[in-house]
Each structure stands twice: as structure tokens, then as C-alpha cells.
Amino acid sequence: MIMNKRKFKKDILLFVLIPLILLISTSCSIIKVPVRLYGLIDTQGNYLVEPTFTGIKIGKEGLYPVRLGADEYYRWGYSDKNGNIIIDYIYKDASIFSYGYAPVQLFVKSEDEDRSFVFIDKDNNVVFDKKFKFALPFSEGLACVQSGEKDATYNLWGFIDLEGNYVIEPKYEALASFSEGLAKFQIGSGTAGLCGYIDMEDNVVIEPTYSYAGLFSQGLASVKLSMDPEKNDAGYINKKGEIVIPLKYYNTSTFGDGLGPVLTGDSYRNSYYGYINMDNELVIRAKYYMAYSFSEGLAAVKVDDYENSGWMYIDTLGNLVIKNDYSAASSFIDGVAPVGMIEYR
Numbered sequence: 001m002i003m004n005k006r007k008f009k010k011d012i013l014l015f016v017l018i019p020l021i022l023l024i025s026t027s028c029s030i031i032k033v034p035v036r037l038y039g040l041i042d043t044q045g046n047y048l049v050e051p052t053f054t055g056i057k058i059g060k061e062g063l064y065p066v067r068l069g070a071d072e073y074y075r076w077g078y079s080d081k082n083g084n085i086i087i088d089y090i091y092k093d094a095s096i097f098s099y100g101y102a103p104v105q106l107f108v109k110s111e112d113e114d115r116s117f118v119f120i121d122k123d124n125n126v127v128f129d130k131k132f133k134f135a136l137p138f139s140e141g142l143a144c145v146q147s148g149e150k151d152a153t154y155n156l157w158g159f160i161d162l163e164g165n166y167v168i169e170p171k172y173e174a175l176a177s178f179s180e181g182l183a184k185f186q187i188g189s190g191t192a193g194l195c196g197y198i199d200m201e202d203n204v205v206i207e208p209t210y211s212y213a214g215l216f217s218q219g220l221a222s223v224k225l226s227m228d229p230e231k232n233d234a235g236y237i238n239k240k241g242e243i244v245i246p247l248k249y250y251n252t253s254t255f256g257d258g259l260g261p262v263l264t265g266d267s268y269r270n271s272y273y274g275y276i277n278m279d280n281e282l283v284i285r286a287k288y289y290m291a292y293s294f295s296e297g298l299a300a301v302k303v304d305d306y307e308n309s310g311w312m313y314i315d316t317l318g319n320l321v322i323k324n325d326y327s328a329a330s331s332f333i334d335g336v337a338p339v340g341m342i343e344y345r
Helices: 006-030
Strands: 034-041 045-054 064-068 074-080 085-094 102-106 117-120 132-139 142-147 157-160 167-171 183-187 195-199 206-211 213-216 220-224 235-237 245-250 258-266 271-276 282-288 298-302 311-315 319-326 337-342
Touching: 034 064, 045 064, 064 085, 102 132, 102 183, 132 167, 142 206, 183 206, 183 213, 195 213, 195 311, 206 220, 220 245, 235 258, 245 258, 258 282, 319 337
Parallel strands: none
Antiparallel strands: 034 045, 034 337, 064 074, 074 085, 085 102, 102 117, 132 142, 142 157, 157 167, 183 195, 195 206, 213 220, 220 235, 235 245, 258 271, 271 282, 298 311, 311 319
8 A cells, every 4th residue: 555645744743743732731731830928827837827928027016017019019018917907018128016116118119219218107107207228126225227318427327216316326337236235236348347246325345356246135146256157156155245155156046045046067068057055055956957046935947958848846845846847937926927838820
């Protein structure tokens, strides 16, 4: 029998194309994009707010900064712990409420518009006539702010009181919030900068010695001599500036509930996070890829090295007590913590 060559080629073409079309069609129908969503949980791991926002920050005083949208189109507002919007999404950035006030960044549509930070109250009223280049929440009655004035103070940091008046003039290259009566300051910039601490009267009580210095908690602050993550020169000082836990860790963070997270191991490449007590005893084994400070008896830890998973919560004995495998997690305040999940759409 003689085969029709044209028909043969057509049959072969269909034989190849139809499965290919089906494969492409099937593949296209199952391709989904990961979307990061955030919600709020209680200390049992139950959702108070299902993951619906594109961002949530730690909150206090019953209000939580929440984000709607992504990329350049996102806006920040505030919700209560049940997800009800209390202050609408109108800000470029928003932070925690403290003493009834919160710093927010004005939303801008172009580079020419005012992108300053201001302080608002819970009724969304601007409370001071001053604007700032950047601002942190109030802590111990004072807020750390960066001057946006077009004068000699531009870009420098100082502190304002609850009336919006400067009590420490903007003169520092970098500052952090007060904790236990002391605040970190920095001289120099970038990796060349060195950190020390001032008191509320603007007296230097700990000379600038460290490349990194953290908040004080339970009388101790985390410090690191260098900015080299592979160098094990991090530990803890007391409020006199004395080294009380040796600078031998690759990284350390704030003490909470009597425990401090430390990155330790026989080399940087073989190091993990565990927890020490205030006597520098490793009481929770170093096995976590990341670990946050304890708060209200719980700490967020990362149990795997994947980007979008592995965050759970442990108690002060090291037991996994919330095992929901979040893509992101934060500390508890007032029994509530923000967490993230990945949803494929």
C-alpha cells in the first residue's frame, strides 16, 4: 500500500501538536503565584485574624499597623485585633502606638510631594506641628526622630517628648529608642560607625566602642565589636558598659524571660541559634536557623532553611508549642502576634 505523504505529515504534526497543546494548556492552568499574606494569632496559635493583609506589624494599645496592596501601590492603616479597620489605609508607612501616639509617613504620589513622618493619635489626628524625615514610636516617654529641617540639623537624630518638643536636640548621626533609661547613639557612619549609650539627660554613659549595640532588657544589651557576620565577637554588656557575657557568639539579640538568643557553633558555616540564660549557660540547644527574643513566655524560631516556611513558637523549656509552620512570625505583645503565610493564587 502506498501512503499519502501529505496525509502522513499532517497526522504526524497532529500527533506532536495535540499533546503539546494539552500539556501547555494543563501547565498554564496550574501555574500559581505565591502571595504573602499576614494575620494575627493568640498564644494558642488560633487565628484572631486570618491571613488577609499584605503586611502586619506588631501592635500595642489595641491597634495594629496593617497594609493593603503591594509594590508601589500599597497603603498602611490600622486595625483592631479582630481585623476591623480603625484608621483607613492612607499612609506610606505606619508604626506601633505607644502613649496614645504613633508615627506615620505621609503618602506621596511623586518625588516632589511631602513624604515626612508625623505623629497621630487614635482618632487619626496629627498631634504635633513638627514633621520629621523619620520617626520611631515613643518609648519611656520619648520618641527618637530624624530631623527633616533644611538647616544644620538635617538628617541628624534627637528625641522629642510627648508635647512634641525636643529634649535632646538633633545632633547624632544615629540613635535608637530608650530602653531601661539608656539609648544607643552612633558616631561615624556605615560600617565605620561606633555605638555607645546616652542617658535621658544626654550624658554619655557608655563610650562608643561597638559596631552594633541593641536595646537594654533585664539589665543587659546585645553588642558586637565588628560588622563581620562571620566573626564571633558578639555578647552582652551591663548598664555600666561591662562585658558580662563574653563576646564569643556570631550574633546575639535581646534578653526576654531570662533567655537570650545566640548564634553559636564551631564555625560560622556550622552555627545555629539557641538560647542562653543570664549565667551564659546554653539552656535551649542551638538548632534553629533563626530565633527571636522571648516575650510572654514564647519565642518565634525557624526550624528549616526554606524561604517561605519553618517559623514556629517554642516555650522557655524549648518545647514546640505552636507548630503551624508560618512563612513569617513576630513576638507576642498583649497575647497577640503577627504571622505570615504563603497562599498560591
